[in-house]
Amino acid sequence: xxxxxxxxxxxxxxxxxxxxxxxxxxxxxxxxxxxxxxxxxxxxxxxxxxxxxxxxxxxxxxxxxxxxxxxxxxxxxxxxxxxxxxxxxxxxxxxxxxxxxxxxxxxxxxxxxxxxxxxxxxxxxxxxxxxxxxxxxxxxxxxxxxxxxxxxxxxxxxxxxxxxxxxxxxxxxxxxxxxxxxxxxxxxxxxxxxxxxxxxxxxxxxxx
Numbered sequence: 001x002x003x004x005x006x007x008x009x010x011x012x013x014x015x016x017x018x019x020x021x022x023x024x025x026x027x028x029x030x031x032x033x034x035x036x037x038x039x040x041x042x043x044x045x046x047x048x049x050x051x052x053x054x055x056x057x058x059x060x061x062x063x064x065x066x067x068x069x070x071x072x073x074x075x076x077x078x079x080x081x082x083x084x085x086x087x088x089x090x091x092x093x094x095x096x097x098x099x100x101x102x103x104x105x106x107x108x109x110x111x112x113x114x115x116x117x118x119x120x121x122x123x124x125x126x127x128x129x130x131x132x133x134x135x136x137x138x139x140x141x142x143x144x145x146x147x148x149x150x151x152x153x154x155x156x157x158x159x160x161x162x163x164x165x166x167x168x169x170x171x172x173x174x175x176x177x178x179x180x181x182x183x184x185x186x187x188x189x190x191x192x193x194x195x196x197x198x199x200x201x202x203x204x205x206x207x208x
Contacts, residue, residue, distance in 0.1 A: 006145050007157050010138060012195055013083065014158040024120045028166055029173045039113040040170025044163040046117020052155065054131055059139050059151040072140055076207030079137020083200030086134065091193035094186045137203055 024047065028040055065071040121127055142154035 006141070006150075007153070009141070009199070010154050010157040011161070012192070013134065013138065013199055015161055015192065024117070024124070024166070027116055027120055028169050035113065035170070037167045037171040040167035041163065042113035043117035043170070044166045046114045046119075047121045047162055047166075048117075048159060050118055050121040051127075051131075051159070054128075055135070055139065055151070055155055058131060058136055059143065059148060062136065062139055063143060063148070073207040075136050075140050076203050078133045079135075079140075080200040080203030080205075080207065082130070082133035082137075083196045083203060085200075086130075087193040087196030087200060089193075090196070091190050094189045094193065 024043065028043055062071075062075070138154055138158075139151060142150035144150070146153060
């Protein structure tokens with residue numbers, strides 16, 4: 001895998017997670033409608049404060065076992081299966097949902113955008129599960145590609161999308177523009193879902 005292929009793989013796989021509606025994105029709709037793009041940026045900072053230590057902890061843990069074929073195969077199978085399941089669910093949800101989820105009520109949200117990012121990231125079990133399966137498979141690829149420097153490159157290729165999407169979403173919310181109701185947005189999620197299934201099959205195939 002060359003540098004371009006590696007970065008494209010990271011961007012495509014992680015973009016699907018960043019763009020998929022979830023607790024963090026819908027909470028942004030409420031904060032963004034009041035504070036605009038600034039709130040999205042600080043939510044992304046809070047998200048990073050939880051995510052980066054988790055990624056580094058996983059990377060250092062996996063570094064010790066990178067030469068064990070069983071470990072690489074197991075993580076590849078788990079990550080590939082996770083991608084297939086996530087992609088399938090994303091397609092199903094995009095095709096069957098009639099309207100977007102409602103944002104959480106304001107009384108359940110921290111007043112600070114930074115705290116919102118911290119809370120809805122650290123308390124989200126799907127976020128942890130994603131990094132333990134799909135994310136770990138990416139970390140393995142990054143370690144093979146360039147050791148810890150590869151992990152840093154992987155994370156930079158991933159995290160900028162969180163900042164771009166959350167900041168942009170907050171801005172559009174402030175302007176009163178609807179995002180999740182657009183058929184083009186749903187179509188984009190379906191395309192990403194199909195791509196994720198293909199990547200998942202490739203990960204499982206490589207693991208064997």
